[in-house]
Amino acid sequence: MSLEDLFGPQPDEPERPAGREQRAPREPRPAREPKPPREPRQPKPPREPRTPGGGGGSRMTLILGIVAAVLAVAVVAVVGFALTRPSDSAQPAPSAPSVSTDDASVPASTPSSTPSPTTTAAATGVAFSATGFTLTSASGQPFTYRWADEPTAAVAALTAAFGAPPTQRTQAGNGSTLPDYTVYAWNGFSLFEMVPTATLTRADFSQPAYALFTANEVGGVPVTAEFGLKIGMSAAEVRALTPAPASETPRPSGSIRFAFDPQRSSFKNGTPSYSVFADTDGADGPVGTILYFYAPQ
Secondary structure (H helix, E strand, O other): OOHHHHHOOOOOOOOOOOOOOOOOOOOOOOOOOOOOOOOOOOOOOOOOOOOOOOHHHHHHHHHHHHHHHHHHHHHHHHHHHHHHOOOOOOOOOOOEOOOOOOOOOOOOEEEEOOOOOOOOOOEEEEEEEOOEEEEEEOOOOOEEEEOOOOHHHHHHHHHHHHOOOOEEEEEOOOOOOOOOEEEEEEOOEEEEEEOOOOOOOOOOOOOOEEEEEOOOEEOOEEEEOOOOOOOOOOHHHHHOOOOOOOEEEEOOOOOEEEEEOHHHOEEEOOEEEOEEEEEEOOOOOOEEEEEEEOOOO
């Protein structure tokens, strides 16, 4: 079967030349004309300087303002610190006045904090004895304080009885044989309590505490001494008491110190016992201070 039978009659193929024809040579390209030289670029004009109020100026002004504000705050802080810093030349606070007595053992001292009062039944009196004092009350339950007792309960009881807390100060000793004392002072009544040390304890010292008063009543509570002694007595009235004072000693200030029963001042088995003394405010009186302290004869 031929191709014509399959696909139908086929066109005649063109005759191919026996060889390739020689191509004609190309004409030469004309020479390009040279490009004219480029003109040199003109230099850019200089930028105009930024003027205040422009964008850059505003930013710079803002930065300078912030820096100035920070510096101002720093200066204020430094000045404030300098003004509030305590001065090395500040004067110390004045000390409290001394107790109004000629007794040289009661100097001025520095005030400190005071204990808070406690609540108790109404007090009816404070009565002194050789070994301490007794605080009586309307409840019928007396409070007795011995000179060698710890002072906390006594201070609380007196605070409640007198209706006000005491002022508190320290009376300096001599650093060896005489200790420091903490002084609890109400208006007209003072209780002196020793400050124990490692070498000087309350149990071993003959005068762990002592007391004085300058008024017959403190906070409305009567304060009573032995032998009939009272604040305000004249020297003649003191001499007339029974028993009479054992001695009277003129003081450098012109006053007199009367002593009662000095022989009972003792320290036996850890129990101190004191004598009674009355100081007048002049040669003829009146009695201004009554004291209980250790003064053996």
